[in-house]
Amino acid sequence: MSKTIDLLWKRLVDKDKNAIEAIYKAYHAPLFAYCLGKLKQVDLAENAVADIFIKIIEFPDHSTIQVPENWIYTLARNVCNTHWNKQNRRARILDEIKSMFSVTDKNFAEDRIDLSIIDRIIKKSLKERDYQIWRLYGEGYDNREIGKRLSMNEKTVANRKANLKLQLKRVLEEYDLGFGN
Numbered sequence: 001m002s003k004t005i006d007l008l009w010k011r012l013v014d015k016d017k018n019a020i021e022a023i024y025k026a027y028h029a030p031l032f033a034y035c036l037g038k039l040k041q042v043d044l045a046e047n048a049v050a051d052i053f054i055k056i057i058e059f060p061d062h063s064t065i066q067v068p069e070n071w072i073y074t075l076a077r078n079v080c081n082t083h084w085n086k087q088n089r090r091a092r093i094l095d096e097i098k099s100m101f102s103v104t105d106k107n108f109a110e111d112r113i114d115l116s117i118i119d120r121i122i123k124k125s126l127k128e129r130d131y132q133i134w135r136l137y138g139e140g141y142d143n144r145e146i147g148k149r150l151s152m153n154e155k156t157v158a159n160r161k162a163n164l165k166l167q168l169k170r171v172l173e174e175y176d177l178g179f180g181n
Contacts, residue, residue, distance in 0.1 A: 009068040020057055028053075031076055038080040039087075048083045052076050086140035093138060125171045130164055137161055 004026055011019035031052055035045035052075055065071045123131050129150070136146045143161065147154040 005069045005072070009062065009065065013063045020053075023056065024053060027072065031072070034073065034076055035080050038077070039083055041087075044083050044087060048076070048079045051079045051083075055079070089140040089142065090138070093140070121171065122168060125168070126164070130160060133157060133160055134164055134168070 005023070008019055008023045008026060012023065028049060031049050032045055035048040035052075036042065039045050039048060052072070055075055056072070059065075122134060126134060132150060133146055136149060141149070143154045143157045146152070146161075147157045150157070
């Protein structure tokens with residue numbers, strides 16, 4: 001497939017408007033298989049492939065890529081790693097939230113509370129900037145990524161996040177959602 005991508009990449013470099021569609025048709029299935037092998041979840045693999053093509057489209061100078069196929073698969077590996085890390089961070093965050101309230105039965109929290117209600121309580125209780133930090137944290141972003149998105153220092157994000165956890169624990173305890181210590 002290397003010769004195919006070289007020809008398609010040349011079309012991309014030459015600003016052929018149909019080149020990206022041709023690259024998509026040639027590489028969608030192999031990239032999906034690659035991402036599925038790495039991520040083991042169809043929805044994560046689909047999201048990763050979409051992100052790969054967005055990055056290809058947004059890359060500023062395609063002519064600087066010497067070996068397009070290697071570059072695409074390196075990009076795929078990096079995107080998959082990012083998705084995997086975010087998924088793991090989200091799971092750790094959910095466990096952390098549950099442990100804040102000493103929840104031992106995982107189904108208890110899921111059956112007892114509608115998370116959208118908790119989100120509304122949190123949004124109402126926080127300043128807008130703090131809510132943005134909390135949402136990004138809940139989506140799996142680390143302090144560096146949150147800082148970059150919100151134009152904040154990474155250490156400031158870490159400090160505010162630590163304070164938010166304490167503040168939110170107090171707020172949610174006031175609502176007596178059934179989490180006992």
